[in-house]
Amino acid sequence: MSQIESAFGIYIHWPFCAKKCPYCDFNSHVRDSIDHDQWLKAYLNELRYYANETSVNTVTSIFFGGGTPSLMKPVVIEAILEEIKRLWTCSESLEITAEANPSSSEIQLFEDFKQAGINRLSIGVQSFDDAALGFLGRLHNSKEAEKAINAAAHTFDRFSFDLIYALPDQTPDQWRRQLSDALQMAGDHLSLYQLTIEPGTAFHKDRVAAANEDTGTELIEITQELMDQAGLPAYEISNHARPGEESRHNLVYWRGQAYLGIGPGAHGRLMGADFETEMIHNFREPEKWLELASTKDLGMQKRRALTAIERRDEIVLMSLRLTEGLSADHFHTLTGTDLADTLDQDRLQALEKVGFVSFGDGVLKATKEGRQRLNAVLSHLLV
Numbered sequence: 001m002s003q004i005e006s007a008f009g010i011y012i013h014w015p016f017c018a019k020k021c022p023y024c025d026f027n028s029h030v031r032d033s034i035d036h037d038q039w040l041k042a043y044l045n046e047l048r049y050y051a052n053e054t055s056v057n058t059v060t061s062i063f064f065g066g067g068t069p070s071l072m073k074p075v076v077i078e079a080i081l082e083e084i085k086r087l088w089t090c091s092e093s094l095e096i097t098a099e100a101n102p103s104s105s106e107i108q109l110f111e112d113f114k115q116a117g118i119n120r121l122s123i124g125v126q127s128f129d130d131a132a133l134g135f136l137g138r139l140h141n142s143k144e145a146e147k148a149i150n151a152a153a154h155t156f157d158r159f160s161f162d163l164i165y166a167l168p169d170q171t172p173d174q175w176r177r178q179l180s181d182a183l184q185m186a187g188d189h190l191s192l193y194q195l196t197i198e199p200g201t202a203f204h205k206d207r208v209a210a211a212n213e214d215t216g217t218e219l220i221e222i223t224q225e226l227m228d229q230a231g232l233p234a235y236e237i238s239n240h241a242r243p244g245e246e247s248r249h250n251l252v253y254w255r256g257q258a259y260l261g262i263g264p265g266a267h268g269r270l271m272g273a274d275f276e277t278e279m280i281h282n283f284r285e286p287e288k289w290l291e292l293a294s295t296k297d298l299g300m301q302k303r304r305a306l307t308a309i310e311r312r313d314e315i316v317l318m319s320l321r322l323t324e325g326l327s328a329d330h331f332h333t334l335t336g337t338d339l340a341d342t343l344d345q346d347r348l349q350a351l352e353k354v355g356f357v358s359f360g361d362g363v364l365k366a367t368k369e370g371r372q373r374l375n376a377v378l379s380h381l382l383v
Helices: 036-054 074-087 110-116 130-135 142-155 172-183 213-229 248-254 286-295 308-319 328-335 345-353 368-372 374-381
Strands: 008-014 058-066 089-100 120-126 158-165 189-194 234-236 239-241 258-262 267-271 277-282 300-305 357-360 363-366
Touching (some): 008 036, 036 258, 036 267, 036 286, 058 074, 074 089, 089 110, 089 248, 110 142, 120 142, 158 172, 189 213, 213 368, 248 308, 258 277, 308 328, 345 374
Parallel strands (some): 008 058, 008 258, 058 089, 089 120, 120 158, 158 189
Antiparallel strands (some): 189 239, 258 267, 267 277, 277 300, 357 363
16 A cells, blocks of 8 residues: 555645746736626635535545636635635645745735644745846846745744746755755755746746856755755655645645646646546636636636556656656556556666666655656656
């Protein structure tokens, strides 16, 4: 039997931001006005629809993502949480996370969000350097970022913040200093993302170049060194935490477990009989989703069962991001099949020989070197 506890997450997508950042390829939009009452009705409709087939699950985590969920009215968040608790049994250790930005207007709402039921805050700081914040298109400055972290630490028992590194011309010495300073303010969790230039973003259109490969590798090594020294080792490629303080909701994704995706563009995975897993994808355009969820109770664009190969690929792809890797027992619990039998042994052994993966004691893992080039490792392994 798998030693990983059963989990069921609910993701709520709020698609609106005050401004679209030039590096962002998430489903986020800027609107002059938002009818919060209509959005609440749509969220509740979709939750009630899925509760009919998933009410036997115990909800272990809820995540308000976006967009900028801290722009939601606290009464909307509170009503959503009340309905989830009415429709499902919830874990006594239920983790309820909301993403927030460090602007002064949002900081003033932190206490309101706690009263609404949020018990973990994730803050989009991205940098404590004002020039970098300007380059990244952020609306806050470094002082507001520090103020937001102090407010989160005062308000919530659990909080995290994000930083982006490997910006153009960023040197290893600069990053070492910046990360060292950030660690003085960190709690028990920190997310550190290398800048990637995604198609469709303003940075991609402007042909902005991130750090070169050699510099990127050195920055990763500095990151791991400092985070290990601080007692916040990586549990996932970009996420670091003290043991026990990992994001329980994100672990649901990375461990291939079941979750609902509510809101425009949200994805879900539901597990049925005979190890069948269905993927669900909502309409991405906010107004399209809102109209359907308001009038037909559901903004779903497509739903279908994953093939055995698709399911294997998804589980392996996500699990190898984790330092814990993928146990054969857990894979069998999810799929009813033997992990080793689904992999090409020649390709697996070739990756083991060069030190990019290991498969000892029934656990498939990407090594430190393998995680630095995970896309290439997965491309070779999953055929």
